[in-house]
Amino acid sequence: MSDIKNIKTALISVYHKDGLDEILSLLHNDGVKFLSTGGTQTFIESLGYPCDAVEDLTGYPSILGGRVKTLHPKVFGGILNRREHEGDKAQIAQYEIPEIDLVIVDLYPFVDTVASGASNADIIEKIDIGGISLIRAAAKNYNDVIIVASKGQYSPLAEMLRRNGAKSSLDERRWFAKEAFAVSSAYDSSIFNYFDLDGGPSALRVAIDGAKTMRYGENPHQKGFFFGDFEKMFTQLHGKEISYNNLLDIDAAVTLISEFADPTFAVLKHNNACGVATRATILDAWKDALAGDPVSAFGGVLVTNGTIDEATAEEINKIFFEVVIAPAYTDDALKVLQQKKNRIILVQNEPLSTKMSFRSCLNGALGQERDLKIETPDELKCVTNRALTGEQITDLLFANKIVKNSKSNAIVLAKNGQLYASGVGQTSRVDALRQAIAKAQSFGFDLKGAVMASDAFFPFPDCVEIAYEAGIEAVVHPGGSIRDQESVDFCNAHDMAMAVTGFRHFKH
Secondary structure, eight states, X not given: OXXXXXXXXXXXXXXXXXXXHHHHHHHHHTTXXXXXXXXXXXXXXXXXXXXXXXXXXHSOOOBGGGTBSSOSHHHHHXXXXXXXXXXXXXHHHHTTOOOOOEEEEXXXXXXXXXXXXXXXXXXXXXXXXXXXXXXXXXXXXXXXXXXXXXXXXXXXXXXXXXXXXXXXOHHHHHHHHHHHHHHHXXXXXXXXXXXXXXXXXXXXXXXXXXXXXXXXXXXXXXXXXXXXXHHHHEEEEESSOOOHHHHHXXXXXXHHHTTOOSSEEEEEETTEEEEEEEOSSHHHHHHHHHHTXXXXXXXXXXXXXXXXXXXXXXXXXXXXXXXXXXXXXXXXXXXXXXXXXXXXXXXXXXXXXXXXXXXXXXXXXXXXXXXXXXXXGGGOEEOSSSOOOHHHHHHHHHHHHHHHTSOSSOEEEEETTEEEEXXXXXXXXXXXXXXXXXXXXXXXXXXXXXXXXXXXXXXXXXXXXXXXXXXXXXXXXXXXXXXXXXXXXXXXXXXXEXXXXXXXXXXX
């Protein structure tokens, strides 16, 4: 028995009508009968095509303010009846139920309504009942029925109709059913997450469209995938296909740069900053960011919060790097940067908006709120006899933003709005500090008068002792160790300034 099915009757009830006219034309030319409701019926008839009203089929008008329109045995029987099942055939004949072979429907904009800040009453009204029921029914009976559950599937439907006429294969119907269940599961997940707000999530329900297969994962022997709308957040102007590792670095880069309001440039490698500077101009910020570690910058990801002009492009074009991210580029700058065919050039269209972060763990997942805390001058509590100067406060806040975005254990050394060096991902804070000092000195930085930021408290005074020997004069850390006073006492004895914030910034 052939798995090819003819489309004789189509039930169409949609909000998004752009792109629907071509589908209607293709169906009408093949003699398909239309069945619809309300505004969609009016739209179909405005194009000159005859269309029967669902209420004429069911014998009931739209009731309860539109809450009940298609919920009727003559509609769902027409969708769910099994064409080769003798009992089903007898019953639809008995009750005069027409076979419905194609369902085109979309859902109320629940997610958009929540995002708009609408009232709870308005949000609840956007919980679709009839639409979701039609989707599930048609998808369940994909053996006989095609379901188109969103405007994102208009194009493949039109392509199928142009190729086949008003016919479909089992594989095509199954594909549309799979896409429909993706729509319905995402919709239900968004509703659950709206209700599951009090006291934190009770279950993890994540539905992300836009699956993309990467060339590979972290290494060539691993498969890699990205789930999300990269094109909404970024416009790629130039370069090769973005890799799994590129995406991790891009995420780290835009997270870091979001901390800064003044003109800032940063260079990242393996998710950690190896160069950051805040200056009066983007060009100067680039020069001093690169100076922080010109060796690690090779093959790195560059990010800035200002427009890249030609002069800046000429400077950054002198080194090899994988990715550059900016809110805008001048035309002349793009001409310079596009000289390397594989170089990835991205425009960041919008900031990160997610409030939660997730990662796989054991046979499950870990979730947490993103660390969005940015300390202010008022939150730097000076605990030493020596007070903080204005310049030190600025540098401590600058360093604290960088250490917050560095892998723990982390130490950052900075001065005059420039990252001198960092020690990241170490098993002891002392090792992280020694690494940072050695790195700063290797690039010729004089640490006299520099500041130090730590992502967590000092369990012993050894770090402030080492920092003092290197010339560091001010320190910031969260505080909270039972031996905090030992570090404070050392600072007081050696005329150092220390501030605590009360906020730890571990990043594992």
